[in-house]
Amino acid sequence: MGQTLTEKILEDHLVEGELETGEEIGIEIDQVLTQDTTGTMVWLQFEAMGLDEVQTEIAAQYCDHQTYQFDFKNTDDHRFLRSAAGKYGAHFSRPGNGICHNVHRENFAAPGKTLLGSDSHTPTPGGLGELAIGAGGIDVTVAMGGAPYYIEMPEVVNVRLEGELPEWATAKDVILEMLRRLSVKGGVGKILEYTGPGVESLTAPERMTITNMGTELGATTSIFPTDEQTEDYLERVGRGDEYVELQPDDDAEYDDEIVVDLSDLEPLIAQPSMPDKVVPVREVAGQSVEQVIVGSCTNGGYEDILPVAKMLEGRETSMETETIVAPGSKQASEMLAREGWVAEMMAAGVNFSEATCGACIGIGHVPSSDSVSLRTFNRNFEGRSGIEDDNVYLCSPEVAAAAALKGEIIDPRDLADDLGDLEAPGIELPDEYTGSKTDLIGPDEAVDDELIKGPNIGDVPLKDQLGSDIEGEALLKMEDNITTDHIIPATQDILMYRSNVPKLSEFTLSRVDDTFAERALEADGGFLVAGENYGQGSSREHAALCPMYLGIEGVLAQSFARIHRANLFNFGIVPLTIDEDTYENIDQGDEIEIVDDVYDAVTSGQEEFTVRVNGDEYTAVLDASERERAILAAGGKLSWTKDQAEGAG
Numbered sequence: 001m002g003q004t005l006t007e008k009i010l011e012d013h014l015v016e017g018e019l020e021t022g023e024e025i026g027i028e029i030d031q032v033l034t035q036d037t038t039g040t041m042v043w044l045q046f047e048a049m050g051l052d053e054v055q056t057e058i059a060a061q062y063c064d065h066q067t068y069q070f071d072f073k074n075t076d077d078h079r080f081l082r083s084a085a086g087k088y089g090a091h092f093s094r095p096g097n098g099i100c101h102n103v104h105r106e107n108f109a110a111p112g113k114t115l116l117g118s119d120s121h122t123p124t125p126g127g128l129g130e131l132a133i134g135a136g137g138i139d140v141t142v143a144m145g146g147a148p149y150y151i152e153m154p155e156v157v158n159v160r161l162e163g164e165l166p167e168w169a170t171a172k173d174v175i176l177e178m179l180r181r182l183s184v185k186g187g188v189g190k191i192l193e194y195t196g197p198g199v200e201s202l203t204a205p206e207r208m209t210i211t212n213m214g215t216e217l218g219a220t221t222s223i224f225p226t227d228e229q230t231e232d233y234l235e236r237v238g239r240g241d242e243y244v245e246l247q248p249d250d251d252a253e254y255d256d257e258i259v260v261d262l263s264d265l266e267p268l269i270a271q272p273s274m275p276d277k278v279v280p281v282r283e284v285a286g287q288s289v290e291q292v293i294v295g296s297c298t299n300g301g302y303e304d305i306l307p308v309a310k311m312l313e314g315r316e317t318s319m320e321t322e323t324i325v326a327p328g329s330k331q332a333s334e335m336l337a338r339e340g341w342v343a344e345m346m347a348a349g350v351n352f353s354e355a356t357c358g359a360c361i362g363i364g365h366v367p368s369s370d371s372v373s374l375r376t377f378n379r380n381f382e383g384r385s386g387i388e389d390d391n392v393y394l395c396s397p398e399v400a401a402a403a404a405l406k407g408e409i410i411d412p413r414d415l416a417d418d419l420g421d422l423e424a425p426g427i428e429l430p431d432e433y434t435g436s437k438t439d440l441i442g443p444d445e446a447v448d449d450e451l452i453k454g455p456n457i458g459d460v461p462l463k464d465q466l467g468s469d470i471e472g473e474a475l476l477k478m479e480d481n482i483t484t485d486h487i488i489p490a491t492q493d494i495l496m497y498r499s500n501v502p503k504l505s506e507f508t509l510s511r512v513d514d515t516f517a518e519r520a521l522e523a524d525g526g527f528l529v530a531g532e533n534y535g536q537g538s539s540r541e542h543a544a545l546c547p548m549y550l551g552i553e554g555v556l557a558q559s560f561a562r563i564h565r566a567n568l569f570n571f572g573i574v575p576l577t578i579d580e581d582t583y584e585n586i587d588q589g590d591e592i593e594i595v596d597d598v599y600d601a602v603t604s605g606q607e608e609f610t611v612r613v614n615g616d617e618y619t620a621v622l623d624a625s626e627r628e629r630a631i632l633a634a635g636g637k638l639s640w641t642k643d644q645a646e647g648a649g
């Protein structure tokens, strides 16, 4: 039987297990990436594990999420990260150099390699044929120390692309269409492998817009085969020698198939406040737009901003709309500046910003209250923009530029009809991606060789070994699709405590209930209860680490998002799956008791647990591998890894 592309790359990196759906496999990791808001924990854990040198081919530390440095805490984090990269042998990308995924794709992403990153959009270079997976920080730490990364072999789904995109439809519309069809949980447990005759019409950057946002579907990763487009892109970034041809076998068997005819697509838009609330732009046209932002790791490339610049050239943006362009990398900014496009955009009324995540997580450019903000980003979870009553729409750069010109949501085809002389800009790659490399410091140019820790950088909290009796209150009952932005928001006032867990924990779930953290600390133990897809969104391990710090011992949910589920194991919190009936029967405040001897049950491989709620008994399921059970029993991955090292030594 033939192999899928996913299977080929996995087999090449397989160190444990078999490529059977649902089986746990261990794979070798070639590259890791981390960023400023997850990276401090990565390196603190690297230090706590007693590791002394990066073992992967490439390790890259980016400073991208919080680059405005409002406070010494941000600058201290960045200085610490530079020192850690220097001491342990990683590349260091300075604040302002751009978003990790953009800078990584320009400099390091390569077909056939594996990449593990402490950011949920790590799958971006799947568009170049790299098998790239997002994970919690400690998983990245361990991989960077040279150990394999373990996952359950996902289903591999064939996403067959046919036809070609018509004018004004873009790669963003391809992934918005996928979200419309599959929803934010439609990709959980799956790798989406793109195939079919439509693939060759998409340039590598367009493919990376699609793979980037596979994360919003909950997919483990997304990947494209490699071909002339891939080679062409690698040549233009000056790394043509890293090209390898990678295709699935003709008789490859997939677990499922989805067909998308590109020629049927039209400009689409995701409405507030979930990336899957997708409709044609025409359905919501006419609403006035106060803010437009072009950028992010999804649509912040040179190729994404150039169409905007072309559409705005010689025109003026609406007086009612503030238009911001924030490229994904300094390289893109520098190239657009040298070619004169930055000046054109500025003349049209654009507020040109530095290359940062910034506004995507509510740092800067917060929309005014109860107004419409149109963004080319990948996520629009409620409150993520920095204000609770936000109305964030997600769309392509072309749709964003059309709104900037008109001052309201408009399908660019209709704007073109109105204006008469507006042409579809299409996609254009530069002959050569130039741009200085001054902000990327290689391991052999390291500035520091010792860790520098400012006063805000704390220790990694440890949890005791798993106990036998777990009981406590259902401290919070939540609905479906709770995001990590609900659990630990990423806005500036909170983000600056990512290296200070006791302080950060005060904000845990405050968006859902501002008494939670205090109640949890007082209760000293207890449960969280949630519906489907609990913990979707970010890779931030703080969303498990902080509940752990507050004493939460178990989460009962109808289902979990992949990375968050792994993070719960990594921090010793028992994730139990319950059915809808059980969910309905638990109220916030109920006393919950796990009837079994939890330690024994977890270590002996028991799957079904009896949970007593107000005297009634229900079944909850622990679906976990032997390794995950051992991690849970040890009180989390840090203790487990240390125990293993001691055992071995």
Ligand code: MIC
Residues within 6 Å of the ligand: 037, 038, 065, 118, 119, 120, 121, 361, 490, 537, 538, 539, 540
């Ligand atoms: C996000 O998009 O939510 C983030 C901020 O990039 C996170 C990482 C983090 O929380 O630091 C992610 O996607 O993993």
Ligand code: SF4
Residues within 6 Å of the ligand: 065, 099, 119, 121, 296, 297, 298, 356, 357, 358, 360, 361, 377, 378, 379
């Ligand atoms: Fe940054 Fe937003 Fe991309 Fe996350 S989704 S890496 S915050 S640009």
